[in-house]
Amino acid sequence: MDAPDRRKVMELLLFLADRPLKTTDLQAVMDQDFPGEEVLKADLAEMGRELDARGSPLQLLEIADGWQLASRPAYSQWVRRLYKHKTTLRLSPSALETLSIVAYKQPITRGEIEEIRGVDVEGVLETLLDRKMVKIIGRKEALGRPLLYGTTLEFMKQFGLKSLDELPRLEELVPPDETNRPLEAPVAVEPLVPEEAVPVAEAPTSPSESAPPA
Amino acid sequence: MTFKVNIDVYEGPLDLLLFLIKKSDLNIFDVPVSQITGDYLATVELMKELQIDMAGEFLVMAATLMQIKARMLLPAQPAESEEGPDPRAELVNRLVEYQRYKEAARVLEAKLVRQKDVHFKPSSLFSEGDYTMEASLFDLLDAFRDVLKNLRPEMRDIALDEVPIEVKIREILSFLADKPFATFRDILKRAETRRGLIATFLAVLELIRLKQIVARQVKHFGEIRVYRMEALPEEIREEASEATPSAPLPEEPLPVAGTLEETTDGRP
Numbered sequence: 001m002d003a004p005d006r007r008k009v010m011e012l013l014l015f016l017a018d019r020p021l022k023t024t025d026l027q028a029v030m031d032q033d034f035p036g037e038e039v040l041k042a043d044l045a046e047m048g049r050e051l052d053a054r055g056s057p058l059q060l061l062e063i064a065d066g067w068q069l070a071s072r073p074a075y076s077q078w079v080r081r082l083y084k085h086k087t088t089l090r091l092s093p094s095a096l097e098t099l100s101i102v103a104y105k106q107p108i109t110r111g112e113i114e115e116i117r118g119v120d121v122e123g124v125l126e127t128l129l130d131r132k133m134v135k136i137i138g139r140k141e142a143l144g145r146p147l148l149y150g151t152t153l154e155f156m157k158q159f160g161l162k163s164l165d166e167l168p169r170l171e172e173l174v175p176p177d178e179t180n181r182p183l184e185a186p187v188a189v190e191p192l193v194p195e196e197a198v199p200v201a202e203a204p205t206s207p208s209e210s211a212p213p214a
Numbered sequence: 215m216t217f218k219v220n221i222d223v224y225e226g227p228l229d230l231l232l233f234l235i236k237k238s239d240l241n242i243f244d245v246p247v248s249q250i251t252g253d254y255l256a257t258v259e260l261m262k263e264l265q266i267d268m269a270g271e272f273l274v275m276a277a278t279l280m281q282i283k284a285r286m287l288l289p290a291q292p293a294e295s296e297e298g299p300d301p302r303a304e305l306v307n308r309l310v311e312y313q314r315y316k317e318a319a320r321v322l323e324a325k326l327v328r329q330k331d332v333h334f335k336p337s338s339l340f341s342e343g344d345y346t347m348e349a350s351l352f353d354l355l356d357a358f359r360d361v362l363k364n365l366r367p368e369m370r371d372i373a374l375d376e377v378p379i380e381v382k383i384r385e386i387l388s389f390l391a392d393k394p395f396a397t398f399r400d401i402l403k404r405a406e407t408r409r410g411l412i413a414t415f416l417a418v419l420e421l422i423r424l425k426q427i428v429a430r431q432v433k434h435f436g437e438i439r440v441y442r443m444e445a446l447p448e449e450i451r452e453e454a455s456e457a458t459p460s461a462p463l464p465e466e467p468l469p470v471a472g473t474l475e476e477t478t479d480g481r482p
Contacts, residue, residue, distance in 0.1 A: 018335045061332070068334060076331030088330050093319065094225045096326075100318035116312060119226025119271050135388040153392050159322060160329040173317040 001033040007043055009033075014047075019153065020066030064156035065163055089131065089158050098124045099155070102134050104170055107148035109140050125149065133158070227275035228312045230257060235309075242309055247286055247302060251279040278305065351419075353431060354398065357438055358415050361402040365411065377410050382417035387426065390442045398429060398438035 001009070013029060014021060023041070027034045034040070044067050048060035057075045061068055071079055091099065098121050101113050113121050128134045137150040151164070161167070234253045235242055258276055261268050285301040300306075382405075389404065390396055401418065405411040418440065421427040431438045 059332075071331075071333040073328075073331035076333065079333045083336070089326065091323075091326070096319035096323055097225070097315055100322050101315050103322070104315070104318060116308075116315060117226055118228040118275070118308070118312065119269055129384070129388065132391050135391050136385055157334060158329060159325045160332065161325070167318070168321060170314050170318065173314045173321070 001030075003035075003043075006030070006033065006035060007047065010040075010043060011047065014060065014067060014069050017068060020061075020063040020068040020157070022066040025066070061160065062162045064153055064161065068157075091127075091131070091133075092124075094119075094121075095124050095127055099128055099133055099151070102128070102149050103151050103155070103164065103167060106150035107137050107140070108150075109142075109146040109148055111146060113149075226269065227272050228309060230254065230272070231275070231309060232313060232316070242313070243306060245302060245306070247279065247283045251276075251283050254279055353438055354415075354418070354429060357398050358402060358411075361399060362408070362411060365408060377407075377413040379413050379417050379420060382410075382413045383421060383426075386414070386417055386421060387442070390427070390440065395439045395441045398440055401440060 009030070010026065013026065023037050026040060027037075035043075044060065051058055051060055057072055058069050059072050061070045094117075097117060098113060101116055102108055105112065105116075110121060110125060113125070125134070129136075132152055132154040134149045134155070135152050136147050138148045139145040140148050155161075156163075231250065231254065232242075234250055234257070235245060238249070238253070240246065240250070255276060258268070258272055261272070282301045282305060385404070386401055389401065398418070402411060402414055405414040418427070418429070422429060425443055428441050428443060429438050430441065
């Protein structure tokens with residue numbers, strides 16, 4: 001199989017896949033045609049650039065150490081019209097806090113989360129389980145064998161994370177010398193735009209902004 | 215009414231403390247305990263007055279603050295006056311750590327907002343015609359017996375090890391959460407003890423009854439696959455939930471689950 005053929009096969013597999021494909025997945029499919037991880041990654045990067053260059057409504061995202069095709073935000077309203085029931089994931093501040101604790105400290109027990117938050121998290125954790133943002137990943141070998149929680153692939157997809165290492169290091173989040181003003185230097189959070197309100201013409205995402213870093 | 219808005223912001227005592235520290239523009243590492251304790255108690259009083267449902271943790275924190283305040287009023291032992299531990303240190307550490315996670319939550323929120331209009335292909339698990347045969351109770355029992363037979367002999371039950379079916383239900387759902395399906399055998403194999411195995415089996419039956427999962431197989435005596443109902447494409451989901459009542463699984467699981475539940479409940 002030559003390079004152009006290989007790219008076609010990859011394009012096809014990525015088009016059909018409903019989860020991020022890892023290089024090992026592609027290797028298993030391509031078998032003796034597998035060109036090696038380096039070449040494959042170069043192909044994937046090339047494919048992503050091509051999609052950007054021709055202004056495709058699709059983009060190739062790197063999610064949870066794999067690759068998956070996704071729509072570009074500018075075309076969101078059309079997807080929503082097709083899947084009317086599809087709702088945007090919204091999480092309360094306490095759910096986001098709890099989720100961030102799980103993301104950084106997993107595997108973690110409910111008790112350990114409560115120690116950090118200083119408040120009961122049973123209900124919040126229940127919501128996060130229902131939304132598939134966290135899952136039970138085992139039991140701690142400690143008194144009462146409490147359940148251990150961790151984040152899911154769905155979490156990586158919803159937050160667009162390549163890997164957990166992509167999150168800023170916890171120690172860097174609040175510089176100690178500025179803690180007298182802890183809450184006044186927030187990370188820029190765009191205000192939530194009401195759904196359906198984004199006109200396509202007005203929000204052409206520039207390729208460099210949404211493309212996965214090569 | 216103005217305070218009501220503020221009160222909605224505090225999620226717990228640590229939130230309230232951070233809010234008060236920020237409001238008075240204080241340094242988190244050098245909080246005037248007396249002032250902050252006063253502010254804190256005043257807010258807690260106000261919450262009581264407004265009959266806001268307050269978690270018990272708020273009162274625990276009030277007690278902690280008063281304890282720190284009292285310790286700071288005591289004259290320091292001459293020996294530790296220089297290097298003695300600050301009574302506030304522990305609370306400050308908790309606040310600093312908590313603050314980091316609040317910040318992390320903001321980072322996550324920003325990512326979520328950026329991703330909210332990005333859509334992925336929904337799972338399309340199998341084409342119609344594949345795996346259309348529902349597994350019967352006897353197929354499930356058969357697979358169950360196999361796993362039971364292969365249970366390692368050194369797996370002994372501790373007499374009072376409770377295995378609530380609800381927990382197993384949670385575990386099965388979270389086990390299935392990330393994958394299109396799991397084989398029935400793999401689900402059962404996760405159980406480590408005979409009791410756990412029975413509870414797992416009952417949990418599977420219960421989930422089928424509740425239409426949370428479907429068990430299917432390609433042919434009789436074939437491998438049984440367990441799918442999450444919501445992961446199924448819509449048409450098949452409808453077909454499956456219609457089929458379930460008439461499938462060989464209608465009422466039988468219930469009495470079975472009922473009687474066995476008692477013995478797996480940890481009661482003698």
